Amino acid sequence: MQPLILKSTMLALIGAGVLIGTPMLAEDRPGGKCAALRDAVFDAGHVTSARVISAAGDLPAYCEVRAIALPAISIEVRLPITGWNGRFYQVGCGGFCGNLGGRSGFVNAMGPGLQKGYATATTDSGHHGLTSVDADWADGNVNAERDWGWRSIGETNRVAQAMIQAFYGKPSDQAVFQGCSTGGRMANMAALRYPKMFQGIISGAPALNETGLAGPGLAWQVKANTGPDGKQILKADKVDLIGAEVMRQCDGVDGAEDKLIADPRQCSVDLSKITCNAGSEVKACITPKEREVVEKWRKSPVDSSGKTLFVGGIPEGSEPFWRTWLTGNETGAPGLNPLFAQSFGSYMAYPEDPGPAYNATEFDFDKDPARMEAAAEMYNADDPDISAFRAAGGKMIVWHGWADAIVSPYTTVAWHKAAEKTAGGAEALAKNVRLYMIPGLDHCGIAPGAGGISQANLDPLGALESWMQKGEAPQSLMAHN
Structure with a gap:
């Protein structure tokens, strides 16, 4: 009877699609292609982990990759297992940053991009901090200050694109950056320092003049x-x-x-x-x-x-x-x-x-501003000349709440007026850059204001997608439920 059992077992395996004598490659097994990214090699950094995260709630299953870009920029990349839309969505971080997690809602969060099929990425901006108001990581550490100021933007993009190429076998077709507060400053910094890196940028309540x-x-x-x-x-x-x-x-x-x-x-x-x-x-x-x-x-x-x-x-x-x-x-x-x-x-x-x-x-309003010149060079993104980004065809949405009690909306309005002048007028700037001021909205829409308005009522990504794909500049950023 033993030969009969073996024969029936073989038939069952063949019926299940498993070929006897042909071992499956690791990358062909469920999750194997993701796990293989642990061995991905790129310059000046390394992968620390790669694992499959199962679908949950409104998020699809994805390959989560954690990596370090030297000297100390932690990066997380999320790659949809199926249904990738061919595009990339990078997000900033808030305050002094310092971690990869804890970002819900829309602001500085990968979730909204992942829901729409984007490969996504974020960063801790180059250091670990116990809270977003903790800056002791910068004590005598100019490398960390530089990474927080601007370098983590480009490095996150570089590492994410390497993971996208390795996982999907091709680069992304289009890249979008989204951030608010410090993330908004990073968004404007991306337009200034990396004008061709992102075809779309969403800059919320940007801390443009950090110093x-x-x-x-x-x-x-x-x-x-x-x-x-x-x-x-x-x-x-x-x-x-x-x-x-x-x-x-x-x-x-x-x-x-x-x-x-x-x-x-x-x-x-x-x-x-x-x-x-x-x-x-x-x-x-x-x-x-x-x-x-x-x-x-x-x-x-x-x-x-x-x-x-x-x-x-x-x-x-x-x-x-x-x-x-x-x-x-x-x-x-x-x-x-x-x-x-x-x-x-x-x-x-x-x-x-x-x-x-x-x-x-102790701040000396006469002497201390000049003492911050080196910091301003690293941190500030208030230059109104974003002509290189505009020349590359990029589209940029800037939004700010009129009820912001930390990053003054007046700063953003002043920057936008200067950007119009630099671009040659309001009409010229509006072809690529639009500003949306929102009454009653808290800083980044974190807490609900009058009538319950918060970031949950906004859909800047949907507005930007429509502008980029249909050429229709949005009239509003309010979500249509």
Whole structure:
């Protein structure tokens, strides 16, 4: 009977499509082609892992590749197992970056690209950080500063394209970059330093002038809100009172009372109506000192001669987000803006890092801007001349929320005006670059604002795809559900 069992077993195997005596190659097995990328070789770096991630939720199955571009840029590439659309989607990172994970939604996240069949990639920008406000990795480390400033953009692209070629046997047809905040700065930097690398760019709430923002910009806010005793003047308990008065005075200026301020430049708020008089119950009003803080926050920082150092200012309508960025909350969580100011000044701003002893209140508005020239060369992406990107035929969407309380929307508007002038006029620039300002939107749409508007309501990638593929510049970035 043994020969009969063997014969039936052989027939079953043949029926299953397995040829006896012809061993399967590793790359032909499920996941084998992905695992083979562990041995992929490229210059100045190496692959650290490659594995198949099963489909889950709205994400398809993909090959996850982790790699290092020397000296220390960590990169993750995601390659759809099936259904690759032939294109590449690279994303930036937020704050001081420092990790590959934890990015949900649209902003700086690979998911939206992967859902549409793109091969995708991201980076930690060249260092490990415990949080996005942690910059001690830059202490005396100019290589890491350079990688965060610009080099990680090109290196991530280089490694990702090597993995795409090895996995699919051909390069991508088209490349898109998407980022917000620091990722938005990276997006503009890509247009400046790598003008032919990406055919489409999405730049959200871009921290274009990093040294201006994190230097005098944030130091101005910290100084304004620090009393002679070193304590915080304006705290979270007055934020709602201020926000309500701002909305009362500004909501209808645009012709619609919808709890949204269409353009804060159209409204000048007088806080005298909620300023305490002698004998007033302080909880129901703001003190003259607190009012002074708000009035300073509305302005751009200046030096002792009155010269504007950075086009900034906290816009009216951003008050719902002040607990996150400016004042901290009632339970003791600090505002993020002061933390960024402290960390940047301690480790990233100057040729000689002052270290943790530095305090943002020490910023010298007359002397310190000039001390950041080397940092500005590495970090800043506010050059309005993107003619090389435009000449290459690239399309660029820039978007910013009018209620952004960390990266001032006024900075982006000023850059766009300068870019129009450099391009030879608004019409010339609009052929390749469009700016979309969104009322009521928090920084990068992180927290929902009035009416619940957040990044979930936006579809910049769909808008860009339509522009690139159909030649139709989008009228709006709002998602169509």
